Structure formats: C-alpha cells, structure tokens
Amino acid sequence: MNLWQRILTVLMLATTLAVTPAAAAADDPLSAIDALDATLNAQNVDGALALFADDATVRQSPPQPGSTGVYQGKAAVRAFLVSDVAQNIHFDLASPRQVVGERVTWINNTAIDPWRNLGIAPLQGQGDATVHGGKIVSLTITLTPDSLAKLQRAVAASLPSGPPRAGGGSEVSFIRRLGDG
Secondary structure, three states, X not given: OXXXXXXXXXXXXXXXXXXXXXXXXXXXXXXXXXXXXXXXXXOOHHHHHOOEEEEEEEEEEOOOOOOOOEEEOHHHHHHHHHHHXXXXXXXXXXXXXXXXXXXXXXXXXXXXXXXXXXXXXXEEEEEEEEEEOOEEEEEEEEEOHHHHHHHHHHHHHHOOOOOOOOOOOXXXXXXXXXXXX
C-alpha cells in the first residue's frame, strides 16, 4: 500500500468512527430542550415524544383541566403532548437557557388557544428539565407568579356571577379554582 492509500484508509476510518453532529447533539441537554420546543411549535407530537425517556415524568402547574398535572411514562407524556398540540401551543424563548450538567432551566413565552381566547397570551412559564443520555427524564413547567396572577384575573373576569352549577364539568371547576387563586 502506498502512502496515499494509507492516508485515504486512515481518513475513511476516522470518518467512519467520528461522532456526527446529530449524535453529539443527542447527548447535549440543551439540544434536546431546543428540539422539544421546535417539535411542539411544529405540532409534531411523535417528534416531541421521541425526545422523552420511557419512564419520563412531566409536571405542569397549574395542571390542565381534569389532570393532576403529573404525567409519568410515555403513554401519559403522549397524552400531555397531544393536549398541548390540540391547543395550538407555541413557545418563544424569553431568557437564555442555563445548563448545569444534565439540568436545563429557562423561561418561555407560551401561548395556547384558551389563553389567546382570554386575550392574555403569551404567558411566561419556567422550565426545568433533566436530560440523561439524550432523553428528557424529567420536565417541570410552572407559570411564573406574574403570569399565574394574570391568568387568575382573566379567568375570574370571564366567569358568570353566582355559585357554580351542580354537576359542573371539570373545565368549569378548573376555571373557578383559577379564579379563586
């Protein structure tokens, strides 16, 4: 084998063994969270779900109507994501994400149809995620205190006066709980 063949062989071997940018991003917590926002903004539930570990936990405060706000495992996380996409969720980063080890924290401006209908979108949410091996294992989303107060005021103003009706659905009780804040 001549010198050029050896060089070419070494280069081909190095290229084959090199870590591609996509593979490197898979272990990068920041890339996983950026991808989550991008896939949800694109209304891509399957793409978003692929970013979560099988035993992932999502916590949301305040919780969605009819929910505890805790979603454990892929099936429950899928239900959470489907609900967000059904509400035409859209995120914009409100502050730079901070990464320490496997943990990512940030603040997003988030808009969903119910908040748009109340004229208060977007609201700010604090995000806190742990990403291990390229998969989100824990995600907590909490409205900032100012955004929660804004939501509570808007919901209270939108409620009909008088006591709740007997047998009111979860949507009504959820709205009343927020209004009572």
